[in-house]
Amino acid sequence: MSRHDQIAEITPDVLLKAYACGIFPMAESAEDPGLYWIEPDRRGIIPLDGFHVPSRLARTVRANRFEIRVDSDFEGVIEGCATPQEGRAKTWINARIRSLYGQLFQRGRCHTVEAWSEGRLVGGLYGVRLGSAFFGESMFHTERDASKVALVHLVARLKAGGFTLLDTQFVTSHLSGFGAMEVTKRHYQRLLEQALRTEANFYFWPADLPVDGGTALQSVSQTSKMGCSTP
Numbered sequence: 001m002s003r004h005d006q007i008a009e010i011t012p013d014v015l016l017k018a019y020a021c022g023i024f025p026m027a028e029s030a031e032d033p034g035l036y037w038i039e040p041d042r043r044g045i046i047p048l049d050g051f052h053v054p055s056r057l058a059r060t061v062r063a064n065r066f067e068i069r070v071d072s073d074f075e076g077v078i079e080g081c082a083t084p085q086e087g088r089a090k091t092w093i094n095a096r097i098r099s100l101y102g103q104l105f106q107r108g109r110c111h112t113v114e115a116w117s118e119g120r121l122v123g124g125l126y127g128v129r130l131g132s133a134f135f136g137e138s139m140f141h142t143e144r145d146a147s148k149v150a151l152v153h154l155v156a157r158l159k160a161g162g163f164t165l166l167d168t169q170f171v172t173s174h175l176s177g178f179g180a181m182e183v184t185k186r187h188y189q190r191l192l193e194q195a196l197r198t199e200a201n202f203y204f205w206p207a208d209l210p211v212d213g214g215t216a217l218q219s220v221s222q223t224s225k226m227g228c229s230t231p
Contacts, residue, residue: 010035010096012103019130022185022192024169027094035096043188044168044180051155051220052179060145061152061213066115066122068153068216070207074105077112077124081138093138101137104128111202113154115146123147125154132200133165133192134158149213151178156216161204165195 010025018024018037025035053061078101082093104110105126111134114124123146125139134154141147158166167188171180183191205211 010100012100012107012109015100015104016109016128016130019128019133019135020192020196022189024135025097025100027092027097029092029094032094033096035094038169039185040170041185042182043185044171044175044182045188045191046155046166046168046175046178046180048155048159048163048166050179050181052177053152053217053220054177057145057148057152058217061149061217064213066117066143066146066149068150068211069114069116070157071105071112072207073114073121074102074110074112074126076121077114077126077140078102078138080121080124080140080142081126083140101126101128113150113157115141115143115150117143117146124150127154129200129202131196132163132198133167133195134163134202135167136169152220153211153216156211156219157202157205158200159222160219161201162198163195163200163202164198165191167192 015025022043023037023039026038027033027035078093078098082091082098084091101110105112109130110126110128112124112126115122122143123139123141125136125147127134127136129135136154139147139151155166168175168180171182
């Protein structure tokens with residue numbers, strides 16, 4: 001993995017140009033004010049036509065256990081992602097990350113998919129949109145399956161809106177269960193260049209339109225695999 005020099009100055013426009021070149025910023029920790037450009041030698045992606053939904057999770061999605069909202073609480077989502085969780089003792093989301101991605105959210109370039117239960121935000125994710133690429137940044141949950149259901153709804157939305165690339169930066173054991181895979185830097189650049197040639201529609205389903213679990217699974221399963229295994 002290549003880590004470029006610490007970034008002295010960065011703006012939302014610089015950040016978008018970096019994504020278009022295949023690099024992204026990270027911090028050493030939430031307390032470290034510095035940011036570094038990261039360019040993995042092998043990049044994590046989830047092929048949208050190879051997204052795998054385990055059968056147990058599919059039942060949870062179909063049961064509409066969570067209310068799914070889009071772009072309604074960016075601050076709540078990034079706060080959740082920045083909070084240490086089981087299996088994640090520390091976070092790389094520092095004050096500069098919060099500010100930069102908050103500005104991208106205000107521009108309509110950063111999006112959230114949120115899982116709510118009884119009026120409480122209990123899980124979700126956020127990421128950046130460019131062309132027909134979506135760059136997943138982080139996810140969190142405080143109730144079982146909340147982030148997984150949010151991911152299913154994200155993929156459903158991306159497929160409905162004509163996206164071609166879902167970048168996960170790295171592959172974790174959690175994401176591998178959904179079909180995440182590593183590709184070489186060269187292969188990733190080809191996928192990215194192709195994705196930047198077209199403009200997808202994140203709001204093919206309007207943000208204020210409730211999308212139920214059955215609709216989400218139907219979108220996911222059009223050309224993707226619905227599995228039988230349980231994570």
